[in-house]
Amino acid sequence: MTESTLSQQLARFAAETTYDSIPAEVLASVKSRVLDILGICAAAAPLDTSRAARKWASAQGGPGQSSAVGVSDLLPAGQAAFTNGVLAHSLDYDDTHLPSVLHPSASVIPAVLAAAEAHNASGREAIRAIAIGLEICVRLGMAGYDYETKNSTFFEHGQHATSICGAMASAAAVASLRGNAQTISDSIGVAASMASGIIESNRTGGTVKRIHCGWAAQSGISAAGLVDHGLTGPPTVLEGRFGFYQAWLHGSYSKEAITQNLGQRWSVQDIFFKPYPANHFTHAAVDAAARVRNQGIVPAAIKSLTLGVPAPALRTIGEPIEVKRRPETGYMAQFSGPYAVAAGLLGGGGLEVGLDDYSDELAQDPLRQDIMDKVTVVENETCTEIFPEQFPSVLTVHLHDGRTLTEEVLTNRGGPQRPLTFDELAQKFRDNARRTMSSSDMGRLEDACRTLDDQDNLHTVFAELRAIDSLA
The missing domain is CATH 1.10.4100.10 (2-methylcitrate dehydratase PrpD)
Known part of the structure; x- marks a missing residue:
């Protein structure tokens, strides 16, 4: 046989x-x-x-x-x-x-x-x-x-x-x-x-x-x-x-x-x-930006942001950067690293960030566009080493007062390491x-x-x- x-x-x-x-x-x-x-x-x-x-x-x-x-x-x-x-x-x-x-x-x-x-x-x-x-x-x-x-x-x-x-x-x-x-x-x-x-x-x-x-x-x-x-x-x-x-x-x-x-x-x-209604490569960026927001940092205090992502994710959420900084629709925003940072910095409604945050109107919101203009998306070696077991991000924030903040999110919510409970689902x-x-x-x-x-x-x-x- x-x-x-x-x-x-x-x-x-x-x-x-x-x-x-x-x-x-x-x-x-x-x-x-x-x-x-x-x-x-x-x-x-x-x-x-x-x-x-x-x-x-x-x-x-x-x-x-x-x-x-x-x-x-x-x-x-x-x-x-x-x-x-x-x-x-x-x-x-x-x-x-x-x-x-x-x-x-x-x-x-x-x-x-x-x-x-x-x-x-x-x-x-x-x-x-x-x-x-x-x-x-x-x-x-x-x-x-x-x-x-x-x-x-x-x-x-x-x-x-x-x-x-x-x-x-x-x-x-x-x-x-x-x-x-x-x-x-x-x-x-x-x-x-x-x-x-x-x-x-x-x-x-x-x-x-x-x-x-x-x-x-x-x-x-x-x-x-x-x-x-x-x-x-x-x-x-x-x-x-x-x-x-x-x-x-x-x-x-x-x-x-x-x-x-x-x-x-x-x-x-x-x-x-x-947990978020967007391309999975962007999720850690939302979390990292939310951590910055939770420290009391407001968008006006930010001079520039650098989003470090795995090399393979860069093409999807960071290139071409002029497109990713100017999503024309909520759907295009779902594949934008700069938009994920903006969403996390501004926060959501009932959820941390939900469907309401990915509308066509908000994709073209001047405040979000101003934040996206400050975001540069680059490869981060640590993230590349971890990828694709996770989709990590490292967000570096340069403030107008001269301070620099860094938030690392190396595991994704919703996975085995950070599971969502049935109540959360x-x-x-x-x-x-x-x-x-x-x-x-x-x-x-x-x-x-x-x-x-x-x-x-x-x-x-x-x-x-x-x-x-x-x-x-």
């Missing part, structure tokens, strides 16, 4: 993993991530891009199967997954795995929830499938992580690993709801031909990145559905001569990252939650969802996510999300 291929090993893991075999901390983490993603979706519902996604999905027609945020009628599962995946990633508020720099939940959770509704799966079955999908997504992404350069090879090639790996992980997760190892392997093989995404919009603008996780979620459902109708995928889709890693990474990848301790060592609980959920949901609807959805493993009818669970009125 020949050795199993990589996709076959992943498929066997997915098929053989039961709900009861998953560690309790992973199950709890999944429920928290569902709550987190649905709150983000609710907050993102009014965006123009969200409206476009809903209108496009609704116009495709087909049987009503699954819930899409802001769409009163049920949509075909793939269209619901697309819509919710777009919303889940649109605010850059979704979770991140380090050091792969993947956002696993934004594709896997919309895909699984839509498929679970369509096939009348229970909450327990959905939790199991989400855990499987998240784990596979992380492992596929980590296979493309280069320990020598300390960077994702996907990222170096301009590829959005989140959507690329997310499509295959979503396919495996959806297929695991009702399929055996062979159908799961085939689903991975089919989805590999549907996985895509480039990240130039991180640098110079454009909103196309917002659809990436929606496309991945829809691709996952489509791949699994095509396999149900007889389509097959190559068993060597990952490692083959013309397989996934050869096509995307020119054959530079780690098999061990995919298979080592598979089913024994889980990565799900180590995925970082995001619930606060984030409520701050997000209050924008489009009533208090009673928020409470019911929060309770449903907290008890997701006891839910049998997911149509009922997500009724509040369908009721959101954001189509106008």
Whole structure:
């Protein structure tokens, strides 16, 4: 008997993993991530891009199967997954795995929830499938992580690993709801031909990145559905001569990252939650600037600021500096190191810094622009050494009175070293969802996510999300 291929090993893991075999901390983490993603979706519902996604999905027609945020009628599962995946990633508020720099939940959770509704799966079955999908997504992404350069090879090639790996992980997760190892392997093989995404919009603008996780979620459902109708995928889709890693990474990848301790060592609980609605590279800058503010330093007292970041992060949040100092929209501000410093110095509302701090209006606020003009973004060697296990920052503040202050933030809030409690995540959920949901609807959805493993009818669970009125 020949050795199993990589996709076959992943498929066997997915098929053989039961709900009861998953560690309790992973199950709890999944429920928290569902709550987190649905709150983000609710907050993102009014965006123009969200409206476009809903209108496009609704116009495709087909049987009503699954819930899409802001769409009163049920949509075909793939269209619901697309819509919710777009919303889940649109605010850059979704979770991140380090050091792969993947956002696993934004594709896997919309895909699984839509498929679970369509096939009348229970909450327990959905939790199991989400855990499987998240784990596979992380492992596929980590296979493309280069320990020598300390960077994702996907990222170096301009590829959005989140959507690329997310499509295959979503396919495996959806297929695991009702399929055996062979159908799961085939689903991975089919989805590999549907996985895509480039990240130039991180640098110079454009909103196309917002659809990436929606496309991945829809691709996952489509791949699994095509396999149900007889389509097959190559068993060597990952490692083959013309397989996934050869096509995307020119054959530079780690098999061990995919298979080592598979089913024994889980990565799900180590995925970082995001406390701030911006590119994760900027988060430590927000914290560092907030520490300066908490010392009583006001912007008028500041002569200049130097934000030290890891070398690989510099391109995303510090270059070109003239663009990063003048974000035209709230979305562009999410990828700006200078704006993160301004946000931290000025503080937020109910949260330290929240969605309200990344509006189009505030991106062009004269006070924030004045602060951003004072910010220079440079490489910091200490940060580069730590990256990408963390996304650290060192902020040096030069004051008009001649003093110099330095704040180092070397670990990220929301990760294993500085975790967010369930209450903090619930606060984030409520701050997000209050924008489009009533208090009673928020409470019911929060309770449903907290008890997701006891839910049998997911149509009922997500009724509040369908009721959101954001189509106008």
